[in-house]
Amino acid sequence: MFYIHILQNKNNDSPREKLRRFLSLKNFGGQAGFGLVEVVIGSAIISLALLGVISVASNSLRVADHSLREAQAGYLLLEGGEALRSMRDISWTNINGLSTTTTYYLAFSTTTNRFATTSANSFVDGIFERSFTTSDVFRNGSDNITASGTYDSGTRKIRMNVSWRERGATTTTLTDFYLTNI
Amino acid sequence: MRATKKNSGYSMLELVVYVSIIAVMAVLSVQAMLSITRVFAEIKSFSSIREGGVIAIERMIKEIRFAVSIDYSGTTLGTNPGRLKLNTTDENGNAKTMEFYVSENSLNIIDNGAEKGTITGSSTLLTNLVFRESTTSKGMLVKIEITLKDNRATSTRSASFYGSAVMRGAY
Numbered sequence: 185m186f187y188i189h190i191l192q193n194k195n196n197d198s199p200r201e202k203l204r205r206f207l208s209l210k211n212f213g214g215q216a217g218f219g220l221v222e223v224v225i226g227s228a229i230i231s232l233a234l235l236g237v238i239s240v241a242s243n244s245l246r247v248a249d250h251s252l253r254e255a256q257a258g259y260l261l262l263e264g265g266e267a268l269r270s271m272r273d274i275s276w277t278n279i280n281g282l283s284t285t286t287t288y289y290l291a292f293s294t295t296t297n298r299f300a301t302t303s304a305n306s307f308v309d310g311i312f313e314r315s316f317t318t319s320d321v322f323r324n325g326s327d328n329i330t331a332s333g334t335y336d337s338g339t340r341k342i343r344m345n346v347s348w349r350e351r352g353a354t355t356t357t358l359t360d361f362y363l364t365n366i
Numbered sequence: 367m368r369a370t371k372k373n374s375g376y377s378m379l380e381l382v383v384y385v386s387i388i389a390v391m392a393v394l395s396v397q398a399m400l401s402i403t404r405v406f407a408e409i410k411s412f413s414s415i416r417e418g419g420v421i422a423i424e425r426m427i428k429e430i431r432f433a434v435s436i437d438y439s440g441t442t443l444g445t446n447p448g449r450l451k452l453n454t455t456d457e458n459g460n461a462k463t464m465e466f467y468v469s470e471n472s473l474n475i476i477d478n479g480a481e482k483g484t485i486t487g488s489s490t491l492l493t494n495l496v497f498r499e500s501t502t503s504k505g506m507l508v509k510i511e512i513t514l515k516d517n518r519a520t521s522t523r524s525a526s527f528y529g530s531a532v533m534r535g536a537y
Contacts, residue, residue: 248412
């Protein structure tokens with residue numbers, strides 16, 4: 185292209201002018217070529233597309249990280265439920281004796297080999313915070329659980345929470361279940 | 367003024383601008399390619415750890431829930447690598463055993479004496495498996511701790527799964 189361009193230079197330009205023409209990306213035999221504005225717009229579009237690809241990549245990484253954490257948290261929730269069930273098996277007062285206004289945490293003692301409730305915040309793996317609260321259960325005349333009615337001392341409603349920090353925000357997953365005195 | 371003068375193309379300065387734009391674009395695209403390759407490897411490692419962990423812990427929790435008791439002669443509690451032998455029942459209600467143990471950094475199953483092979487994939491290494499039991503007057507709880515690591519030498523990613531199950535068959 186440059187070669188043709190030089191051949192087409194029939195005017196007796198100065199060497200400086202020839203160099204200028206040689207370095208030119210425009211003006212091949214009267215063709216309009218690309219202007220600076222077109223190049224800037226084009227490169228902006230390509231850059232945006234690339235930025236889009238990069239953001240998709242980083243978002244999918246975040247989602248993969250989140251799904252691993254969520255799977256771990258799910259089993260911690262489940263474990264919390266089983267731990268309270270096991271404590272219920274030891275004695276119903278372990279459950280019934282809990283305050284309905286306190287947030288409790290669970291700790292497994294490797295000396296007694298038992299789960300116990302603590303009021304001290306504890307983190308599993310330094311990441312997951314597992315806590316639970318309990319509430320009283322009331323039943324109506326047909327023995328169904330209702331918001332108000334007769335207090336049932338043999339049943340407790342438990343709300344188990346697992347929360348963790350993820351990229352500056354706290355994610356919480358929770359589950360509600362009932363435990364009865366057997 | 368000659369006709370060619372008014373349309374005489376771009377100066378060196380403009381060329382420099384173009385070249386720098388192309389350079390920036392090239393750097394950007396190479397960066398994009400590199401980060402995508404890295405991200406794919408990372409996602410693969412996250413999902414293989416999650417899959418291995420979920421499959422292992424899900425299976426163990428299910429078997430513990432169905433179980434009646436622990437066979438202590440084939441069980442290692444409290445230390446890594448743990449081993450768990452459960453006395454359980456099959457679908458017809460006949461007594462059988464179910465064993466979980468670590469072999470070559472993966473979780474293996476023995477179903478009623480028959481080797482059933484590994485249940486964690488080859489893309490992860492089982493680096494920690496500890497069983498603990500918690501006996502109560504009415505039943506028994508088995509606590510599982512499992513740590514899986516990405517098996518690629520370049521990766522240090524690992525994750526621990528904790529699960530517990532009360533033996534329903536022991537009530």
